[in-house]
Amino acid sequence: MNTVVLLLTRDLRVHDHPALAASCANAERVVPLFVADPALTVPDNRRRFLLESLQDLRDGLRRRGGDLLVRSGDPVAEAVRTAREVGAEGIALTADVSGYAARRQERLARACARERLALKLFPGVTIVPAGEVTPSTGGDHYKVFTPYWRAWQSRRWRGTVATPRKVHLPDGVTGDDPRTVLGDAKSESPHPMSGGESEALRRVRNWRTKAAAYADRHDDLPGDATSRLSPYLHFGCLSPLALATTDGMPEAYLRQLCWRDFYHQLLAAFPKLGTQAFRPGAQEQWHDDPEALQAWQAGETGVPIVDAGMKQLAAEGWMHNRARLVTASYLTKTLGLDWRDGAAWYNRLLIDADVANNYGNWQWVAGTGTDTKPYRRFSPDRQAERFDPDGEYVRRWTGTGGQPARP
Numbered sequence: 001m002n003t004v005v006l007l008l009t010r011d012l013r014v015h016d017h018p019a020l021a022a023s024c025a026n027a028e029r030v031v032p033l034f035v036a037d038p039a040l041t042v043p044d045n046r047r048r049f050l051l052e053s054l055q056d057l058r059d060g061l062r063r064r065g066g067d068l069l070v071r072s073g074d075p076v077a078e079a080v081r082t083a084r085e086v087g088a089e090g091i092a093l094t095a096d097v098s099g100y101a102a103r104r105q106e107r108l109a110r111a112c113a114r115e116r117l118a119l120k121l122f123p124g125v126t127i128v129p130a131g132e133v134t135p136s137t138g139g140d141h142y143k144v145f146t147p148y149w150r151a152w153q154s155r156r157w158r159g160t161v162a163t164p165r166k167v168h169l170p171d172g173v174t175g176d177d178p179r180t181v182l183g184d185a186k187s188e189s190p191h192p193m194s195g196g197e198s199e200a201l202r203r204v205r206n207w208r209t210k211a212a213a214y215a216d217r218h219d220d221l222p223g224d225a226t227s228r229l230s231p232y233l234h235f236g237c238l239s240p241l242a243l244a245t246t247d248g249m250p251e252a253y254l255r256q257l258c259w260r261d262f263y264h265q266l267l268a269a270f271p272k273l274g275t276q277a278f279r280p281g282a283q284e285q286w287h288d289d290p291e292a293l294q295a296w297q298a299g300e301t302g303v304p305i306v307d308a309g310m311k312q313l314a315a316e317g318w319m320h321n322r323a324r325l326v327t328a329s330y331l332t333k334t335l336g337l338d339w340r341d342g343a344a345w346y347n348r349l350l351i352d353a354d355v356a357n358n359y360g361n362w363q364w365v366a367g368t369g370t371d372t373k374p375y376r377r378f379s380p381d382r383q384a385e386r387f388d389p390d391g392e393y394v395r396r397w398t399g400t401g402g403q404p405a406r407p
């Protein structure tokens with residue numbers, strides 16, 4: 001093939017990028033394209049991270065002789081239009097799993113068929129593609145984590161692919177500053193992580209020296225001893241497979257990456273994960289209490305560990321997993337408020353907010369999802385005793401003069 005348009009979505013990297021690597025290997029010219037889709041609401045925290053990630057990706061492509069085109073509009077229409085403009089014979093895309101992504105892929109397939117363009121889909125969003133491991137007892141997905149974890153571990157993973165040395169653009173095609181489409185995005189949170197593949201890879205190098213302690217320390221709230229790589233995984237600045245196959249990643253850490261794959265295969269099979277209870281027959285009788293919801297959002301419930309978590313979310317656009325469990329359990333099981341409202345607030349602030357992981361986890365905590373003990377409730381006092389025994393995490397986020405953790 002002579003020319004391929006590479007439509008980028010949340011695969012904003014050049015390392016271990018199967019669609020980019022195959023396009024560079026099989027076509028003489030490659031046109032990387034990102035389309036800001038007005039149908040997708042991107043809150044400010046993620047918008048700023050996205051902007052930084054696109055700027056860094058553009059730098060990475062330019063270092064290899066290529067560039068990044070940035071447009072706004074319907075990604076299907078823009079990809080086809082760009083293909084026509086540059087005289088491409090095909091479009092390459094990393095497959096994704098949400099209902100919206102699946103419909104986008106179907107529309108793109110139809111548009112490509114009409115325009116006589118070849119469409120090629122590639123893996124890369126998860127380690128094991130959704131639907132590749134299925135229960136021997138039947139069904140197209142796993143509903144319970146532990147059997148999925150066993151099947152996932154025994155599955156042969158694809159090999160990581162090399163970063164292309166050169167990306168050749170067609171003559172006369174030039175890239176765009178992502179700010180022309182995204183503006184000067186400002187984050188809502190004052191202390192966010194910075195976006196981009198370069199930052200992701202720097203963090204992975206740092207994480208390698210700490211990962212061995214993960215099993216013992218991942219629940220230590222003040223210790224802040226998790227990898228903080230979730231925003232990079234969400235935007236694809238980091239390949240989950242490259243991360244999982246980095247030397248020194250302990251099993252306890254791979255298990256968490258497996259949870260990510262687990263929720264992706266769940267979402268692929270149950271696209272209504274964000275709106276409907278996953279567990280058949282789940283009782284959903286939520287109270288309506290706007291004041292209690294607002295106090296929870298503001299970190300003003302009066303329960304220190306809950307308030308600390310919510311303040312961390314507001315300050316960083318990220319929250320420790322243990323605090324996510326405690327704050328979500330408090331909202332749903334103590335206050336009896338709807339998990340959808342909690343998930344919506346997380347979705348507004350979390351840089352890593354992700355249809356699969358956010359709703360999958362919220363449903364797990366609310367007891368409407370995949371937890372095999374749906375009536376489990378995390379007592380805030382007990383959780384604080386176990387995971388913040390000296391009250392350091394609470395002081396950091398609710399005390400006067402507390403400093404945000406800067407990894």
Ligand SMILES: Cc1cc2nc3c(=O)[nH]c(=O)nc-3n(C[C@H](O)[C@H](O)[C@H](O)COP(=O)(O)OP(=O)(O)OC[C@H]3O[C@@H](n4cnc5c(N)ncnc54)[C@H](O)[C@@H]3O)c2cc1C
Nearest residue numbers: 226227228229230256257260321324328353354357358361
């Ligand atoms: C109510 C609730 C909502 C959540 N919403 C999100 C979300 O929108 N996006 C998101 O990425 N994670 C979400 N999580 C999962 C988890 O809290 C975060 O992935 C984790 O805190 C990110 O920090 P880290 O990168 O330091 O994680 P680490 O502990 O270092 O784990 C490494 C990676 O494994 C994955 N992972 C870890 N735990 C989980 C999990 N329980 N489910 C799925 N993947 C996991 C993440 O990609 C994470 O980056 C949610 C958890 C809860 C309880």
